[in-house]
Amino acid sequence: MTMTSSATADESTVPATPPGRSTRAARPPLALLVPAVVTAALALLPLGYLGVRAFDHGVGEVVDVLWRDRTLRLVLRSLGLAAAVTAAALVVGVSLAWLTTRAWLPGRRTWAVLASLPLAVPSYVAAYAWVAAFPRIPSFVGALLVLTLCCYPYVLLPVAAALQRADPALEEVSAALGRGRLSTFLTVTLAQVRAAAAAGALLVALYVLSDFGAVAILRFDAFTRVIYASYRSSFDGVTAAVLGSVLVLVTVAIVAAEGRSRGRAQQARIGAGAPRRGAPVRLGTVGTAGALAWCALVVGLGIGVPLASLGYWLARGSSAGLQLGELAIAAGATVIVSALGALATTLLAVPVGVLAARYRGSGVRLVEQAAYAGHALPGIVVALSLVFFAVRFAYPIYQQVPLLVIAYAVLFLPAAVGAVRASVALSPPVLEEVARSLGRRPLQVLRDVTLPVAGPGVAAGAALVFLTCMKELPATLLLRPTGMETLATELWGQTQVGAYAAAAPYAAALVLLAAVPTYLLSRQSGGEVRPVGTAGRGVRAAEPHVGGAGR
């Protein structure tokens, strides 16, 4: 162990205090550091190899791909969709947040629950439901509609939490100073939720850019769909690699923007305790009717249409004879690969999470950041890069379960690391010191104290990863062993050939799977909407994966 170290040269010869010496006792043990670095390297592998692969045929080819008209149009089209969905999600999310927290609305709490339900529908399932119901829906309109309805909860939840946290006294002061209701809303209320709304908006933009299933099913040529198409249509994959790299750069820019906005998201409030709840705003008869109509429209489109379409096709499919056997086989395969994925992801996350919670230093910071790489990597890009890598360097595991498990780990490490980090950080370090003084070595302390105390949180993170793996589409599609189908790939396959009735049972199963974590999370927060904006960084990192792994 490093802790039982003996003499090092500088200590025996230099009597003065060498810089940094005092942190020696806090140096992480190698047995923790080495696996953490391995995890970080694994998390960075797809990103690194994608870059290498893009330059396979030299700089000229890269420039060539970049300068095609098509590439520029693709960037603009994807960014345009992201911008349109983000704007729409802001309007829907902020308005519903205000109506369900501040307005006098019949059935306010029911609306609050209903409005957050779309989180439980993976976006590709929603896309399937819409296409199955309206086969002629234009691709852009469809993508805009489906993604907005899937994503607005990312704005709704943090903004609703911010509104509940915000001190109504500020609005009362504004009214007392002679401002009207609208003016108060625009200058005071909106200012209080701006940070939360911005954080939510950036999550939406990120989600849209990395979503694969919904845009592919709706046949909208966004980045992810074009990357998939060019991978399928060519053998060398340079075009796909270059386009994937560009997509990664765009998402990284967005993640960086999110980080900056988070740094500024401070709301000062003097005094302790929860703020008083203000009296709900009365909207008048017409206003209330309009508000109810708006809530009903959003919930109807977000939940009603998909469920109705699903129900219809389910009924039609079962009258034609349900293929229960195939459903069971797909479900079994899904559970097996997802359980392996959750296990591997959690095992890889433990050293990083413990390191991040217990040790400081730029090296530790770097390892943790690397593990969060999956946060900025669209599933299709990770899958593509791993395909390239395996074909060239690890052919035995190409299209085998281990490679798929690695992809899950890269994609969902942020959620698992966040869970480990948060729950380890909650258990006081003094427990570990006491354990040391009672004769346990650092790794024994990890096994006997740190992990058991953090156990429930780590297990919850593993469960979340498990459920998220079950819904994952693009990586599973590219990396699954030949002949193996999961619920997601079955749904994809049937949708591609227009077999909507055959797809319905798989879609229903996926909705049920996705509903479980949403229900658990809402129970965990005591029925209140989740204060996403105030959660710790680790928890934050998990959020984009909560509802929609469909991307």
Place this chain on the structure above:
Amino acid sequence: MSTLLVRGLEKAYGSGRDTVPVLRGVNLEVPAGSLTAVLGPSGCGKTTLLRVIAGFESADIGVLSLDGRVVSAPGTHVAPERRRVGVVPQEGALFPHLTVAGNVGFGLSRASRRGGRVGEVLDLVGLRGFGDRMPHELSGGQQQRVALARALAPGPALVLLDEPFAALDTGLRAMVREEVRRALRAAGATAVLVTHDQEEALSVADQVAVLSRGRIAQAAAPARLYREPVDLDVATFVGDAVVLDAVACGRHADTPLGRLPLRGAVPSGPGRAVLRPEQVQLVRPGSGVAAVVTGTTFYGHDAVVRLRIPGPGDDIDVAARRQGAPEGLQAGDAVGLLVHGEASFFPQPAAGVR
């Protein structure tokens, strides 16, 4: 049980220019089987000293030995798990996932866990029969005692207690303190207790070490520390003090309270004389030194009377301790002052020191 020896211990935090020295040459001897209280204001480095002794932090310079076994020296840092130093942290820090018995048995080998050692130490802290409880089912005082039992169970060479009673409310504190004292004695343990509470230090320890600005200013038995502080800092930090400008001459000093006998011989010259408030007696006006009452504070068992002696230059403030309530005394009353016993004298202090 063993003797702890600390020699020339230095420890700084930070690096480069931002280095903040915390311990600047600590010397301390804790005799086997005794309880030493390390007393100091918050931020004086006492918790750092404890952490270095436990091995959670490494010393920069200096030697730590337990019964002659060097556990920390330049180039040597014995890991905490090999020091046989038990720790009782603030608020106990019991393992929340283990029962009381699991906590107490944590540091034991499997054999001694089965051999009844857990029950033995639980007996020692008066918690027989609590083995199956979970930590959250215990009161604060019970948790603290379990933490002590856990530290004592493996028979450590030394037990460290970090402000173990700070989280308890006042009534409970005295009781748990006594329990802990008794358990430590019964176990024959050598112990170091860190506290900022002088009453606690004076009442519970065999030896009190005052830690001030990273050094041990004085380490002595409680009564001696109170009676014969080595410098003005210790005098004013441990107990209440009446500080008087004085000029020493042989075994006497001239002060505003008259010529006072001194404890031991000192170099002649200006300095400060220190008395304890209980050495100042109030008498009828006209006898003793004339003074005026400026206020009284009643503590129940006694009271402190604040007084002012009108002087040729600045007025001089002193305090006197009386048994019982300060009845019949009001601000503005004229009284006389008599001094009993000897004063401590400290030659001309450095500028800026009171």
